[in-house]
Amino acid sequence: MxxxxxxxxxxxxxxxxxxxxxxxxxxxxxxxxxxxxxxxxDNLSIFSSVTHLGSDPAMFTFIQRPLGHGVGHTYxxxxxxxxxxxxxxxxxxxxxxxxxxxxxxESTSEFEALNIEKISRDGIQAPFVKMAAIQVAATYESEYFxxxxxxxxxxxxxxxxxxxxxxxxxxGWLNLEKAGSIAVNGLxxxxxxxxxxxxxxxxxxxxxxxxxx
Amino acid sequence: MxxxxxxxxxxxxxxxxxxxxxxxxxxxxxxxxxxxxxxxxDNLSIFSSVTHLGSDPAMFTFIQRPLGHGVGHTYxxxxxxxxxxxxxxxxxxxxxxxxxxxxxxESTSEFEALNIEKISRDGIQAPFVKMAAIQVAATYESEYFxxxxxxxxxxxxxxxxxxxxxxxxxxGWLNLEKAGSIAVNGLxxxxxxxxxxxxxxxxxxxxxxxxxx
Numbered sequence: 001m002x003x004x005x006x007x008x009x010x011x012x013x014x015x016x017x018x019x020x021x022x023x024x025x026x027x028x029x030x031x032x033x034x035x036x037x038x039x040x041x042d043n044l045s046i047f048s049s050v051t052h053l054g055s056d057p058a059m060f061t062f063i064q065r066p067l068g069h070g071v072g073h074t075y076x077x078x079x080x081x082x083x084x085x086x087x088x089x090x091x092x093x094x095x096x097x098x099x100x101x102x103x104x105x106e107s108t109s110e111f112e113a114l115n116i117e118k119i120s121r122d123g124i125q126a127p128f129v130k131m132a133a134i135q136v137a138a139t140y141e142s143e144y145f146x147x148x149x150x151x152x153x154x155x156x157x158x159x160x161x162x163x164x165x166x167x168x169x170x171x172g173w174l175n176l177e178k179a180g181s182i183a184v185n186g187l188x189x190x191x192x193x194x195x196x197x198x199x200x201x202x203x204x205x206x207x208x209x210x211x212x213x
Numbered sequence: 214m215x216x217x218x219x220x221x222x223x224x225x226x227x228x229x230x231x232x233x234x235x236x237x238x239x240x241x242x243x244x245x246x247x248x249x250x251x252x253x254x255d256n257l258s259i260f261s262s263v264t265h266l267g268s269d270p271a272m273f274t275f276i277q278r279p280l281g282h283g284v285g286h287t288y289x290x291x292x293x294x295x296x297x298x299x300x301x302x303x304x305x306x307x308x309x310x311x312x313x314x315x316x317x318x319e320s321t322s323e324f325e326a327l328n329i330e331k332i333s334r335d336g337i338q339a340p341f342v343k344m345a346a347i348q349v350a351a352t353y354e355s356e357y358f359x360x361x362x363x364x365x366x367x368x369x370x371x372x373x374x375x376x377x378x379x380x381x382x383x384x385g386w387l388n389l390e391k392a393g394s395i396a397v398n399g400l401x402x403x404x405x406x407x408x409x410x411x412x413x414x415x416x417x418x419x420x421x422x423x424x425x426x
Contacts (some may be wrong), residue, residue, distance in 0.1 A: 029239030172232035
């Protein structure tokens with residue numbers, strides 16, 4: 001096997017290290033987070049750090065990179081309005097979604113700059129990505145400043161879930177392959193998924209058995 | 214689209230809600246975290262909450278569920294020894310990896326109970342999963358108690374990376390499809406990935422262009 005030690009990592013060229021380290025934790029979620037500024041500008045940005053955090057209360061987290069230099073419109077809007085939406089990315093939206101990571105000025109809506117269709121819903125003060133098969137609305141819950149690298153872990157509480165017909169199982173589970181959801185590989189790789197199996201809750205001594213898809 | 218509101222979520226049957234909420238954030242990483250107790254018992258457990266956290270210093274996080282009732286051997290060992298390994302899961306390891314989530318007693322090594330072959334490496338006080346195509350060693354860095362649901366965000370610093378030949382690009386990126394790495398869909402679904410494309414760093418005004426795979 002190829003081996004990189006601590007000192008190899010430390011001395012690595014910066015982009016090479018970024019590509020490597022962002023790959024070694026495995027596939028990541030691909031989500032477009034949408035917010036509306038207090039001036040009415042709709043912001044959209046791709047995040048690969050969204051993680052589930054319990055289901056009662058239903059929450060998710062994302063990691064905000066160190067602020068400044070045009071970074072952090074999503075975070076700023078969320079703090080000011082308290083509302084955010086999470087929208088899954090399908091293959092035919094990948095190019096535009098990736099381009100949303102460019103540093104557009106605060107006065108520019110990525111929906112307009114990238115020609116991504118949005119929808120509004122009553123009572124939710126942030127837009128949704130119309131073509132997303134799974135859409136979630138959430139509110140700001142709290143945050144933790146991670147002093148180790150000046151990032152912020154942001155906690156959001158899920159208030160509403162919308163999804164296309166035909167992707168949910170009888171037991172509540174959503175089939176992400178049927179939803180066409182993409183996964184992120186590293187900083188810039190995009191993968192489709194093929195669901196291979198579901199397995200029943202594991203107990204010591206029980207045989208491993210599958211749940212019908 | 215199907216719509217669930219806050220009150221729908223609140224009143225949902227517990228397992229139905231768990232299946233739904235664990236699906237709506239998208240695909241998750243699938244990793245076996247391995248530790249060695251101070252009594253020499255090797256622990257192995259599947260986690261779907263591992264997230265990258267910067268590349269200089271190279272870190273990752275995982276979320277430790279509320280402790281107690283036989284939960285938390287990974288966390289306990291990591292705190293006591295300071296060392297942990299992260300091992301990717303391929304399709305032919307999924308059943309055993311899933312079964313590692315059962316509550317084996319502290320005195321039982323999941324490596325032995327599940328017949329998963331391990332390897333040791335000089336200077337690293339935690340075992341690795343031999344058949345994992347990507348293996349990472351890390352040390353305990355710090356933690357944040359998330360009071361919103363009594364979970365712990367654990368930060369680990371990457372010290373060593375090992376991976377099979379043939380999966381790395383010239384620019385450092387690891388191809389997770391070639392590694393055979395699995396993604397998690399919800400609580401109990403397992404998906405393989407197909408890398409569709411890589412895209413160049415996005416800049417305002419630039420055309421979107423692909424990086425050769």
